[in-house]
Amino acid sequence: MDGEGEKVIGDRIKTTRKARKMSMEDLAVQTGFAKSYISSIERGVQSNPSVHFVESVALELGVSVHYLIQGTAEEANGFLDEGWISLVTEAINSGLSKQEFREYIKYKEL
Structure with a gap:
């Protein structure tokens, strides 16, 4: 990816x-990830973010990796189905x- 592509990812983040x-x-x-690293990605200063970074950020923001890279609205809105959205909303409320929630998931994996 060129620097402009990284800026677009940073803008989406x-x-x-x-x-x-x-x-x-x-x-x-x-x-x-360090706040300074995230800042450099968002500002387009840092180029070529790792796949691990993009995956981690996508997970925390509740969007798909595809959305962060490609920017399609369908992917951003369609990442979670209605059942997951309802579950997340109930948990937040x-x-x-x-x-x-993370601790619960880790406990269930044991």
Whole structure:
């Protein structure tokens, strides 16, 4: 990908992050990537983000990797089906944090 492609990915990350009312710090903590690295991607300064980075960010933002790379609206809106959206909404409304949800999933895997 050229630098312009990276800027577009960065723009999509930033726009989606802000739409989710998530700070750059929140995204950094949840993905394990440095805030400065995320900032450099969002600003298009850093080129060639790793697949691991794009996958981690997509997961935390609730969008597909395809959306971050290609930018199709269908992918952004169609990542979660209605059942998942309902489950996530119910969890949020009950006060369940992302960390608590992660811990539950890890517990179930044991």
